[in-house]
Amino acid sequence: MTHSLHRYGTVESQKHDFVWFMYQAKGVNDVNSVEKGLQFIEVVEKYGSENWGDVRTGCKLEHGVEKIKENLTDRSRLRGVFTSKEQVLNFLKDIKERDLGQSVIIAGLLDEIIDACKEAGLKPHTMNYSLGIWGKKELLPEDDVLAITTMCGHHMISSGIVEKNLKLVREGKKSAEKAAKEMAVLCPCGIFNQVRAEKILKEGQEQ
Secondary structure, eight states: OGGGSOOOSOHHHHTTOEEEEEEOOTTTSOSSOHHHHHHHHHHHHHTTOSEEEETTTEEHHHHOHHHHHHTOOTTOOEEEEESSHHHHHHHHHHHHHHTOOOEEEEESOHHHHHHHHHHTTOOOSOOOOOOOOOSOGGGSOOHHHHHHHTTSTTOOSOHHHHHHHHHHHHTTSSOHHHHHHHHHTTOTTSOOOHHHHHHHHHHHHTO
16 A cells, blocks of 8 residues: 555664555455454464554554454454564465455565565565655655654654654653654554654654
């Protein structure tokens, strides 16, 4: 999904940021898909997906796993994040073995994802690329802010919110962990990586 492709930051930082999706196709495999969704949840929880959700309910950091499971429907689309290539590899192997017949999408550094797919015995069906930022880049916020705002592809986390939290963390008025989690719940999809955000905030605190 293209809204997850434009995550900004250093290569090292993005080695700890992988987005996953489970999507069904309308009129093809969207009937009686709740059980498949529950199996996807079982797998991502098994391998420690740090944040995930169903946009109809929100992310697990705000609502918890059980509430999201209770609200699943045939139209639910699950998505979330991993923070390591190892998690991605284990996830892909497990999902391949279950053969649920749903579309699985992984977004992140291409080299890391291709390696994980090869190790899992999978061949990607389609690849989308982000071509970076074009135009008057001098008008953009600072790098730390962009690295955080771009983790919510629908831009539900504004530059102003991030700048305020960076300031509070730098002044010692709020912990980086609390600030990261407060921002994460603003992204109902569940693809906001609060673990990476916490690290960025801590690094900003040292500047």
